[in-house]
Amino acid sequence: MKIAMIGQKGIPSRAGGIEIHVEEISKRLVYLGYEVEVYCRRGYCDKEFSDNKYQGITVKYTPYIKSKHLDSITHTFTSTIRALFSNCDIFHYHALGPSTMAFIPRLFGKKVVCTVHGLDWQRGKWGKFASKYLKFGEYATAKFSHKTINVSKNLVKYYREKYNLETSYIPNGVERPDLVKPLIIKEKYNLGKDDYILFLARLVPEKGIHYLIDAFNRIKTEKKLVIAGGASHSEGYESELRKMAKENKNIIFTGFVKELELAELYSNAYFYVLPSDIEGLPISLLEAMSYGNCCLVSDIAENTDVIGSIGYSFKKANVDDLEKKLNMLLENKSKVLKVRDLAAQYILNKYNWDQISINTKHIYMEIMGTKKKITDKWRLGNDGKRHTIN
Missing domain, CATH: 3.40.50.2000 (Glycogen Phosphorylase B;)
Structure with a gap:
């Protein structure tokens, strides 16, 4: 099964939480047996790869118009079209703005998942038109997707009250870091x-x-x-x-x-x-x-x-x-x-990337009509390999 991740600026990148989220679940989904394509914007990634491969993920760079208001939406459009030609099975959109394009793969019979990372129309940097467009993005996440994921319980409650829609709660995660001295x-x-x-x-x-x-x-x-x-x-x-x-x-x-x-x-x-x-x-x-x-x-x-x-x-x-x-x-x-x-x-x-990735896999299996299978407990080690937990 092939997954298209669309909406993030790129990977690897610390441009924002969405980029970290997409990278962490994508590399784990690869170890769970999926083909994952992450659509990126050149100039936002910390590094680029000549073979377009990063930890088993296929990294694809698609064009966009670099400006505050057109950057995201033009990249989402070109990424969506390219993912259609790449025969992706599931289109996984991240954030409200990119989710406005979720109707396109649906027209071609593809499955769509939208993850809401926040109500972006509330953010102070956007003007009236952009805020209205992002509100349409919110509507799109509720109406155009086969499954909507929210990263916070408060967002789950919001969608239940506004759209009478039961969404899935799958949060962000974190890994154990090494503490370092102040040099x-x-x-x-x-x-x-x-x-x-x-x-x-x-x-x-x-x-x-x-x-x-x-x-x-x-x-x-x-x-x-x-x-x-x-x-x-x-x-x-x-x-x-x-x-x-x-x-x-x-x-x-x-x-x-x-x-x-x-x-x-x-x-x-x-x-x-x-x-x-x-x-x-x-x-x-x-x-x-x-x-x-x-x-x-x-x-x-x-x-x-x-x-x-x-x-x-x-x-x-x-x-x-x-x-x-x-x-x-x-x-x-x-x-x-x-x-x-x-x-x-x-x-x-409380916030474990390995379990978050398994929960995301179950969403994919559900919308594809695949029965859930019992998954071994495992973690992705610092060596980049999958380790079974007894």
Whole structure:
């Protein structure tokens, strides 16, 4: 059976959570016996492959018009057409915008799955027309697909109430990382263990970074605030953030980070903050917890469902409450250490890529009319091989 993954910018890439999600489930689906084609945009991938193969996945580059509003939809269209000529059996669309094209493979009798990673029309970077188009994408995920997957329980509830539709809950996942010492970040930013509070995600308005800078500017502390991440068609917002922080020498913008520098930032933070107004299921939060970080998050359901009782929250968009909670954790290291001891194992048990991939396989089997088979418990090892768990 051949699967087409459409909607992501590309793999391997840390451009966003969708790219990580697609890469992790695709390489596992290959080990589960599927042919997987991932459709990519040149320029967004961390590397390209001359033989178009990456960990058993077929990587295909299709053309697109590079602009804020046409980038995704033109790439989705060309990818859909190419996947039709490639005789893919299942077209798996990711996100609302790309899902607007889901009717095309249906016209040709193909099976369609749509994964909703968040209600993108709510995001502040989009204008009126783009927001309306993304709302149509939401409709398409409910009406054009044979099966709709949501990455959060709150989204499952939303689709049940709005569309009277029972969708499948399959979240994002996370892998166990190696903790590393602060070498690169010591040289570049003079940061050591526990010297800083970390925000790490895209610099877009819905992430609430402006609340965090506002609250941090009110606090007296020797610790730094590290804001790690790049803009995503949101350069104006990034400029506003830098203006808010220009008088505070303890606020550091790193830009986009990856690989060892990324690992060092996660490994050595005092605690991690995610002050979002909107989320699907934030992979950066899963990653922060997998490194054993204490996390402080806004109290939206998508965040609090992740941390459970292993972490702290503040009232969404409430700078006063955020300031209060930041001070509490800065003044009470015991509260931070208590969560650190529990966070990693808790999140690794709760959000497991191997099980997520098996659940995705069962969706494919269901829409293809194939009976589910008992699957051996297994994991994908660091050596890239499949290992049976006794």
